[in-house]
Amino acid sequence: MTATSTPAIEIRNVTKRYEKHVAVRDLSLVVPRGSVYGLLGPNGAGKTSTIRMILNIIAPDEGTINIFGAPSAGTNVGDRIGYLPEERGLYRKMTVRRVLRFLAELKGVRRKEADRRIDEWLDRLGLRDEAKDWGAARVEALSRGMQQKVQFIGALVHEPELVILDEPFSGLDPINAQALKDTVVELKRQGRTVIFSTHLMDNAERMCDAVCIIAGGEKVLDGALADVKGNGASHHVAIALDGGSPGAVAELLGASPHVAHVDDQNRFFEVELQPGADPQALLHALVGAGVRLQRFELMQPSLHQIFLRQVGATGVEPGMTGQG
Amino acid sequence: MRKLGAVFRREFAERVRTKWFLVATLLAPMLFGMLLLAPLWLASRSKPAADVDHIVIVDATGRGLGQQVALDLAGGLQGGEPRARVREVEPGELSQALPVAAREVRERGARGYLVLGADFVTRGTARYAGANATSSLDMQRLRRALRDQLTAHRLEGLGVDAREVRSITSLDIKLDAERLTREGAGERGSVTAAFAFLIAIVLYLTIFMYGQNVMRSIMDEKQTRVAEVVVSSVPASTLLAGKVLGVGAVGLTQMTLSLLASLAMFRARAPIMTALGLPNVPIDLPALAPGAAVLLLLYFLLGYLFYSALFAAIGALVNSEAEAQQVALPVALLLVLSAMFIQPVLMEPESTVARVMSMLPFSAPIMMPLRLSLVPVPAMDIALSVLLLLSGCYLAVVFAARLYRIGLLMYGQRPGVRQVLRWLHEAGR
Numbered sequence: 001m002t003a004t005s006t007p008a009i010e011i012r013n014v015t016k017r018y019e020k021h022v023a024v025r026d027l028s029l030v031v032p033r034g035s036v037y038g039l040l041g042p043n044g045a046g047k048t049s050t051i052r053m054i055l056n057i058i059a060p061d062e063g064t065i066n067i068f069g070a071p072s073a074g075t076n077v078g079d080r081i082g083y084l085p086e087e088r089g090l091y092r093k094m095t096v097r098r099v100l101r102f103l104a105e106l107k108g109v110r111r112k113e114a115d116r117r118i119d120e121w122l123d124r125l126g127l128r129d130e131a132k133d134w135g136a137a138r139v140e141a142l143s144r145g146m147q148q149k150v151q152f153i154g155a156l157v158h159e160p161e162l163v164i165l166d167e168p169f170s171g172l173d174p175i176n177a178q179a180l181k182d183t184v185v186e187l188k189r190q191g192r193t194v195i196f197s198t199h200l201m202d203n204a205e206r207m208c209d210a211v212c213i214i215a216g217g218e219k220v221l222d223g224a225l226a227d228v229k230g231n232g233a234s235h236h237v238a239i240a241l242d243g244g245s246p247g248a249v250a251e252l253l254g255a256s257p258h259v260a261h262v263d264d265q266n267r268f269f270e271v272e273l274q275p276g277a278d279p280q281a282l283l284h285a286l287v288g289a290g291v292r293l294q295r296f297e298l299m300q301p302s303l304h305q306i307f308l309r310q311v312g313a314t315g316v317e318p319g320m321t322g323q324g
Numbered sequence: 325m326r327k328l329g330a331v332f333r334r335e336f337a338e339r340v341r342t343k344w345f346l347v348a349t350l351l352a353p354m355l356f357g358m359l360l361l362a363p364l365w366l367a368s369r370s371k372p373a374a375d376v377d378h379i380v381i382v383d384a385t386g387r388g389l390g391q392q393v394a395l396d397l398a399g400g401l402q403g404g405e406p407r408a409r410v411r412e413v414e415p416g417e418l419s420q421a422l423p424v425a426a427r428e429v430r431e432r433g434a435r436g437y438l439v440l441g442a443d444f445v446t447r448g449t450a451r452y453a454g455a456n457a458t459s460s461l462d463m464q465r466l467r468r469a470l471r472d473q474l475t476a477h478r479l480e481g482l483g484v485d486a487r488e489v490r491s492i493t494s495l496d497i498k499l500d501a502e503r504l505t506r507e508g509a510g511e512r513g514s515v516t517a518a519f520a521f522l523i524a525i526v527l528y529l530t531i532f533m534y535g536q537n538v539m540r541s542i543m544d545e546k547q548t549r550v551a552e553v554v555v556s557s558v559p560a561s562t563l564l565a566g567k568v569l570g571v572g573a574v575g576l577t578q579m580t581l582s583l584l585a586s587l588a589m590f591r592a593r594a595p596i597m598t599a600l601g602l603p604n605v606p607i608d609l610p611a612l613a614p615g616a617a618v619l620l621l622l623y624f625l626l627g628y629l630f631y632s633a634l635f636a637a638i639g640a641l642v643n644s645e646a647e648a649q650q651v652a653l654p655v656a657l658l659l660v661l662s663a664m665f666i667q668p669v670l671m672e673p674e675s676t677v678a679r680v681m682s683m684l685p686f687s688a689p690i691m692m693p694l695r696l697s698l699v700p701v702p703a704m705d706i707a708l709s710v711l712l713l714l715s716g717c718y719l720a721v722v723f724a725a726r727l728y729r730i731g732l733l734m735y736g737q738r739p740g741v742r743q744v745l746r747w748l749h750e751a752g753r
Contacts, residue, residue: 019743057733071397083556089549094338105330106557300739 006069008162008193009034009054014063016049016217023049024060024146031195031210036188038208039197040303042311046217047197048086051166067162079108082160086167086197088151090139096127096150097135100157109160121153125179148176152183152236158231163187166197169203181207201304203246209315211303215311229300236305239269240284240295249291258282263305270305327558328566335541335570345578352582357589359522361597376462378426379454380437381410384418385444389473393438396469400494409434415442428455438466448474496531519698521670524577527624527690528663532656534575535631541567542639542728543648549602551732560729568632575628619706620693626713627689631659633720640731641739662687666694673698685716723748 009031021155024046031037052058056072065072104114122128212222258277263270377397383390394408401414413421425437436454456462472493561667634655642648681689
């Protein structure tokens with residue numbers, strides 16, 4: 001196997017048990033090099049446990065994990081990984097530059113090189129200009145948004161080949177969320193591998209090349225995004241209303257013999273048709289009922305729908321999984 | 325190794341950079357100075373008040389003893405003019421004389437009045453009433469004057485020559501107490517005891533302080549959630565080692581600086597003591613043999629290692645300061661227990677309690693240096709104590725390392741004893 005064909009991460013039959021429950025059960029997955037990989041699942045699905053095992057923070061009870069072809073335990077492979085944990089935090093009393101220098105040194109970057117990169121990042125994320133150098137400020141003096149940026153620099157300052165982001169979007173304001181998306185895209189262009197966990201399907205759908213859906217510690221589905229969506233191929237219709245009463249339309253759809261399932265999002269509906277049903281018949285029925293349509297589009301099921309269908313109501317704590 | 329260096333540097337630099345480090349470093353020598361000067365100051369206070377003879381003496385002995393006592397209180401024949409006013413009265417007039425004496429005390433602003441009844445000569449009983457009646461030093465001085473003068477009076481009654489009498493009663497005993505060391509060299513006993521006490525207290529305080537420092541550092545990482553990023557970059561054992569070494573280095577730096585500052589202050593003591601109004605008497609510093617100094621350092625380092633490991637484990641297990649205080653109590657008690665035995669061991673450094681306490685790993689770091697600076701300790705005892713302490717350190721470090729990694733990532737409820745034992749077992753697999 002050549003170096004380029006070795007997957008970034010290869011997890012084989014990994015199980016992790018805690019005192020009262022099994023966090024991860026017989027999980028196997030492969031993250032190809034240079035891909036953006038989504039680890040999807042409801043809260044408590046075992047995403048963080050999986051990530052911690054990849055990072056060798058905790059050890060699996062069974063199974064093996066290889067990073068770039070080498071076992072994750074006992075090697076210095078950690079220096080090639082950047083990690084943004086879900087629970088974020090920095091030394092509050094230290095200055096930003098010292099914290100970042102420390103984090104870089106922990107990854108084996110020499111001090112001088114670290115300082116150069118830190119300044120680059122501070123400039124880039126708007127934390128340093130002629131008026132103010134936030135690098136010299138204590139972490140506790142920074143706003144939450146700025147602290148998130150610093151944390152983000154900390155995960156990337158050693159230019160890792162593999163970047164692992166655990167729930168990176170939680171708690172981000174729209175501006176930082178956009179900055180994060182831009183950075184992920186750039187990392188991918190540079191040929192790096194990015195793996196992130198989320199329960200926000202919209203982000204995953206837009207950004208990921210491949211995904212793995214886990215629930216209750218077990219893999220439900222994985223593969224390239226196109227395959228995953230192809231697997232779930234059933235005809236779905238997106239319907240957007242142009243005014244009118246959504247309630248009446250919802251009733252109409254619910255009663256229609258063509259419809260298997262409706263995801264009612266008030267002004268927008270994602271409809272799964274009965275097997276063999278003709279979408280044109282549904283369109284006809286809607287227009288016949290005087291519904292004004294803005295959009296009626298045949299589509300692949302959204303990741304959100306696939307997720308809900310695969311994980312099912314049982315795997316999701318109520319209110320925990322949302323779209324967008 | 326480079327990562328260990330990074331952790332070490334961070335722990336060291338962030339601490340040394342704080343204002344508290346500077347304050348504590350400068351405060352310590354002042355404390356040492358005060359401890360050195362305190363005995364001198366106390367000595368200057370341990371004399372009867374200068375105006376102890378500013379009294380009225382009501383003398384009903386009819387033998388002029390009142391005058392003799394007044395002279396004695398003023399410093400004898402070589403002393404100054406007696407300040408005590410003597411009223412000689414007939415034994416029958418005594419009851420009327422007392423209110424007069426009381427009034428005179430008030431009017432003259434004297435300390436009190438002394439009553440020598442007719443039976444003073446035969447039974448040696450006298451009475452004193454005054455503002456300083458509770459001052460034992462003043463009363464001691466009065467008692468001595470009375471005893472000396474009564475003795476002189478009786479000796480004269482036995483026909484002893486007046487000059488003989490004076491030489492007998494003015495006999496002053498000076499007891500010079502010296503400590504006997506193996507080399508046979510003498511040191512002042514009180515200085516040695518004070519020095520040993522100082523060493524024990526300093527060891528106790530520094531071990532406590534820096535042990536808790538390690539605990540706080542770990543708690544801080546856990547609370548701010550930095551721990552997760554850090555643990556993903558370095559093995560938990562490296563992180564723990566870097567912390568313990570870093571904080572320990574801060575301790576050593578601080579002690580070295582304090583010691584140097586103390587020495588500088590000691591060199592420049594003359595102006596300081598003059599400024600404080602103390603007589604510039606020479607202060608004996610007990611000599612510390614190089615071997616003893618090395619042992620002292622060894623006990624400090626091992627003691628610090630032992631306790632900081634235990635405190636580190638606690639820091640990893642708890643979620644808040646309040647919880648930490650609670651869980652750290654047993655460890656703190658071990659240390660406090662050792663400190664409580666400083667006094668008894670100081671009194672009897674050869675006792676069984678002293679020997680046992682200087683062997684047990686939790687108390688040896690304080691007790692053995694204390695014993696070492698008081699009495700010669702057999703080499704076997706020292707070897708055994710160091711060996712036990714080393715094993716204690718090993719166990720504490722293994723214990724801490726096992727709990728550290730698991731505890732660090734556990735948020736929420738504090739684990740119970742059973743769970744901790746389970747972790748220890750699992751981590752040992």
